[in-house]
Amino acid sequence: MARPSLLSTLFSTLIFWRPVAPGRPAPAPRPEPLAPQILRSPTGTNAEIAWGAKVVDAFKKKVIEIAGRLQMEPDHLMAIMAFETGRSFDPTIVNRAGSGATGLIQFMPATARGLGTTTAALAQMNAIDQLDYVEAYLAPYRGRIGDIQSAYMAVLYPRAIGKPSSHVLFRKGSRAYKLNRGLDRNGDGQITKQEAAARVVALLEEGMRPGNIG
Template sequence: MTRPSLLSMLFSTLFAWRPGRSAPSVPAPGPAPGPAPGQKPPAADFVGHPAGARTMIAWGARVPDGFKRKVIEIAERLGMEPDHLMAIMAFETGRSFDPSIVNRAGSGATGLIQFMPATALDLGTTTAALARMSAIDQLDYVETYLAPYRGRIGDIQSAYMAVLYPRAIGKPSGHVLFRKGSRAYKLNRGLDRNGDGRITKQEAAARVVALLEEGMRPGNIG
């Protein structure tokens, strides 16, 4: 008679079972370790991750690490996506993120989100002073400007409306911002994508959306 091999005996011992007999139970994993005594759990950021967990953002590879980290922190405090804020600044600065860049249409707008002269004064500064700041320092004024819209700029259209035309926050995409014949239309006529003499909210945000997509590509995201 052929004797069973040692391997087959071991295998049958480990896996044999009889009806009415349950298989050996596997201990369920215990709960994840909590914070150490006296230590608060990390706060959740705008997408539900632990604060500071976000490291890759649109256009992040094109700016210094300190600038990127500050954008993430600002976006968290404002309840908006850092990708959206980066796309807006990429659009307003022609992808340069230059704090001294000036609007070519002659409005006098300057900097990362193209602060108008009157807006700069409302913030306690001037466009000339803003232009002398580093990009990281100017981000403080970006946050101060956007702070009144906290909690209302979670989508990219609303985020951009806060910069371009705050009265359109919460309006439908087809809402008309500017009409031909107005100074505002003249300064922004490049946004009239179909050339019908009207600039809608969707049209105005379209280029920012395109720069968001561009910013997420390899070589730009980081």
């Protein structure tokens, strides 16, 4: 039997390049999402989160656990609480506009009663204990608050969850507009979903900076 030549053996082991068929270019890589919409899904209760350097470890750990159960980002929940408390994460803070809203997500008196408590009782709690009521309030929106606008709408105006960013929440002349008029960024007498969430988005970005993230 004839033995194969060295040249034929060499060519049989080569991997030949084949050009991509015309009209079917290789897909381009997807661009990374912008920072406010990053879904980092931190794993483990010691992961760094927005504003984590400004709260105690037990608070941060509990926020990560709650966010996991609610299918939302802990960064988003921290940004919302930073906004509602003026970056203080103070469970006793009361709305200065006179609405009676109190605490980490500014529970309204009627909302507190619906959760089986009162704003006075909430104000007597420490921040870690009050997180139980934050979770209880957000629980009905589980699975629908994965983006930051929807997460904030759950706190401010749940009917706008799933609505487009241009959806108008409040118009001038209403009590709701008066209480939230600081959110009317262009001063046109109406507050859209995007306008309402803009400050929370800004606080998300701020909370991810060195010295705040932790």
